[in-house]
Amino acid sequence: MKKILLPIILISSFVSAQVPAGYYDGTAGLTGYTLKSKLHDIISEKNVNWHYGDLQEYYKQTDLDIYYDHNNTNNPSSGNYILMDIYSEIPNGADAYEYNSTQLQGTGSITAEGQAWNREHMIPQSTFSTGSISNYPMYSDLFYVVPVDGWINQRRSNYPYGVAGSTVYYNFTNGSKIANDATPGLAYTGHVYEPINEFKGDVARALLYFAVRYEGKLNGFNHNAGTTPANDESQFDGTEERAFEPAYITMLKQWNALDPVSQREIDRNNTVYSIQKNRNPFIDNPGWVDLIWSETPDTTAPSAPTNLSVVQQNANFVNLSWTPSTDTDILGYKIYMNGAATPIVTTKNTSISIDRLTPSTTYTFTVKSYDKGYLESPISNSAAATTIASDGFAKDLMITKYLEGSANNKAIEITNKTGHEVNLNNYNINIQFYSGTSYYFSDSFQLEGKIANNETFVILNPNAAFPCYTNSQAKFVTASTPMTYTGVQYVELAYKGFGTVDGIGLKSTSNTNSNVSLYRKAGINQPATTFTVSEWDSYPINYCQNLGTLSAADLIASNKEFKIYPNPVDDNLFVSGETQDIKTAQVLDVSGKVIYTEKDPFRNKKNISVQNLSTGFYFLKLDEKVYQFIKK
CATH class of the missing domain: 2.60.40 (Immunoglobulin-like)
Structure with a gap:
């Protein structure tokens, strides 16, 4: 069907804003995964997340088929909303069928193309679901949950998008298909759904939006669900930064270039922003795709972080810090506990709180760095910590x-x-x-x-x-x-x-x-x-x-944070801050046993004498706040 450009007066009622001034502040000069993380922070701030059931109504704003000839059947003023469906739209010919917004139907009762439409998760729900429970905000994010033909949606199942091979299982009316995978470089050998060229860029930018928007959660999603790469449908690789398998990234970059951003995408981006209060950055700036996924990692594993130490021990958490690896391509650090082979957490910083621990329990920690090639360093030195018996902090939120x-x-x-x-x-x-x-x-x-x-x-x-x-x-x-x-x-x-x-x-x-x-x-x-x-x-x-x-x-309590110094200490441990209201100071050993108590300790001074302590690790408890120090 022939694509037409409608007068601005027609589409303006569906567009509420362009890119707000300052929306992408802080991105200038950034590249690679640093840019990706900055964009994540921007598009994740102050979203409005709607109910899955609200989407049918919002599609009347975001997905009207006003960009292709539809035989004058689209008349919103009469309540007739024809929806845009990238799985069935024929850009240069007559569509086999079209959908009114009321024709929503569950997949179970659909037996052929053209019967009804579904809400399609371009990233399958199985990626972020917990058993039979779907998890918001991913469940209803308008940027990749779109209206499509229910039969095609049902046939696609959880298959990834990809390049179709010679064995075609389904040919659909607009030329899209399900076939064996022929995406260059992928180990996956299952089925893929290949959209037509007109919409490959739309698909790529939606999937890459997901990788940016949900950075920080990707490792917790159901990636690599198959037993081998050959039957892994997700194509997520478990990393927060790169997100997808390298060969899959290559394909998405190619699709982004093959099918440039259309006016439909621009208008949809603006409309979703008016509803959801965030944007797809790759529609606003498609060049960011290549700028982010342009890392050229080396093949040399990074050096190990050093000087791992426990800087504070409490009943339910300990604070760790370390000296960073000397390499310039470090992405982050993996923290391991009690010799386990799997890290308990990752961070981009060189310090972290390890929480949800058990009081009066000894733990041992080590750290590895990893670089842009996801090569890991040797393991750091080991640091041990024994949580104290109790403190005044809440054990959780x-x-x-x-x-x-x-x-x-x-x-x-x-x-x-x-x-x-x-x-x-x-x-x-x-x-x-x-x-x-x-x-x-x-x-x-x-x-x-x-x-x-x-x-x-x-x-x-x-x-x-x-x-x-x-x-x-x-x-x-x-x-x-x-x-x-x-x-x-x-x-x-x-x-x-x-x-x-x-x-x-x-x-x-x-x-x-x-x-x-x-x-x-x-x-x-x-x-x-x-x-x-x-x-x-x-x-x-x-x-x-x-x-x-x-x-x-x-x-009042939050403003009364203290600093203890010097640390390590010889004879006198000084405390800075508003100490005049502290009722009790206690010194505890690493087992949590109280070995010294002083009432109103800072009525006339700013220090606690520790000259009689033996060399080792101790805690200073000031009312309900606990600080670790080392006695030389």
């Missing part, structure tokens, strides 16, 4: 406010009182429903980013209309299933799927938290895997005072 108000007024506040920065990428919000015969967990919302100690954040339903809190103030804005609770459901903060950290209500029962604002009492400083109503104060419907802020007591 905790829910501190729960708002269930009228209509969509739903908000959850979470606070970090752990004593260290927390990586949120492994945390999610779960919800449990009743089917009429049994209770079950439904789709989940995954958190992302980091939260500093003594900081709090809010998860808000985007349709909320609280009198004292808005979408722009919340860290996460989502209409995902967990944020549609009505007060009768059990809602929880969980770690890595279903490791309960804190919860509202009780599991497998009908709760009574409707039309209420619950605020955690000031004296409660630990999360609870079992909800206890006595830990909460109850307020009227739609009450939201001080949402997203620490209490006055917490703010």
Whole structure:
């Protein structure tokens, strides 16, 4: 079918904005994976994540077929919305069929092309699902969840996009096909779906958007799900930076060049931005594809990091630091615990908090660096740490406010009182429903980013209309299933799927938290895997005072951070900061045993005498804050 350029007056009603001024600030001069990480930070900030069920309505804005001749059947003013389908559109001929926005149907009842359309995840849901549960925000991201013919979607299954070989299993009406894989350089030998040339760039830019948008989570997705590369359908390689297998990246780069950005993509990018508040950077600047995936790694493994040491030990976490490898192409560091072959975490920094540890337990840590070629260094020196018996920090994140108000007024506040920065990428919000015969967990919302100690954040339903809190103030804005609770459901903060950290209500029962604002009492400083109503104060419907802020007591405490010096120390350990209100100073050995106590230690001085201590590692506990030091 012949492509036509419509008058600007027709498409302007579907375009709300161009690239906002300053949106890509900070990217100038960046290349490679550094640019990719910067773009991730930009497009992941302040998104609005909608419910999967909302997409059908939003497609009336994002995916109208106004770029090809459709026999004058597209008349939005009459309620007739013809959708653009890249799996069936014939650019230079008559389409075999077209879809009205109302013709959404599940795949199970579709038996041929042209019967109904589906919501297609260009990155299959199996990549980021947990069993039968789909995880937001990936589940409903408009940049790669698009309307397509249901029969083709069903035939594509979880097969990757790729270059079709000579054995064709399905030929579809617009020339796209499913065949054996003939993508140069791939070890994969399964089926692939090859779109027509008109839309190969659209596909490539959508997949590369996913690799940027969800950096930090990619290693936790179901990559390399097959037992061998030959039957691995994902083409993700488990890396956060490169994301895909090198040969697959090569193909996506070729597709990006073969099919330049079209006006349809530009308009769709602008419209999705108006709905979702982020953009596909490769539509705004397709040259970034080659600029990012242009690394030319060497073949020499990097040198080992050195001087790994434990700089702070507490009951549930330890802080590590090390001297970086001397190589210039280091991407990051892998931290290993107790001699395990698999790293427990990776970081781009040269220090980290290792949390979720057990009190009074000895751990041993080592570190390896890895470079742009994903070559690993030799292992660092070993550093041992014994967590102390107890401290005043929370053992994990905790829910501190729960708002269930009228209509969509739903908000959850979470606070970090752990004593260290927390990586949120492994945390999610779960919800449990009743089917009429049994209770079950439904789709989940995954958190992302980091939260500093003594900081709090809010998860808000985007349709909320609280009198004292808005979408722009919340860290996460989502209409995902967990944020549609009505007060009768059990809602929880969980770690890595279903490791309960804190919860509202009780599991497998009908709760009574409707039309209420619950605020955690000031004296409660630990999360609870079992909800206890006595830990909460109850307020009227739609009450939201001080949402997203620490209490006055917490703010005062957060400002009282101390520095101890010198470290290592000879005779006197000095403490800087607002020490005048410290009630008790204690010195503990590595087992957590108190060996010295001093009341009001800084009434007339700034130091603690340690001259009688033997050489070794110790802790200085100032009320509820704990610092490690070394006695020479």
